[in-house]
Amino acid sequence: MKPWAPNAAVAAPIEITSLNVQRGDVIQIGGMPCRVADLQQLPLGAKRLLFETGEQLTMHPRTRLVALRVHRRW
Template structure:
């Protein structure tokens, strides 16, 4: 699913895993949207996500989440 933001940018909802998550992805957790600020590789394909709020989330290799992603600028 794709939608336009109020600023005119096209965003899309995508399924992400530890292998595909990127900085800037917005993930809905516990009813709140959280933007990934940084991420760190962990053993066995897991990643630790650091959100702008300072919260942390460990995503294991098999974890699947839905995120909103804006296209990268060129």
């Protein structure tokens, strides 16, 4: 995970599903923050999240998680 650098960005917690998860979202799994590096669409609306650290997580359509999303301000 890249170190935090001060800039004009605001991080906010949001609820995500397989429909609105995005690259760059940070999800805490087992007490460890994991940043989504890539997404793969799976059958029946599921998505496989690939994290920067190499781990993977499959989100089914009804899975709901809280993630930290960075909103950049210009």
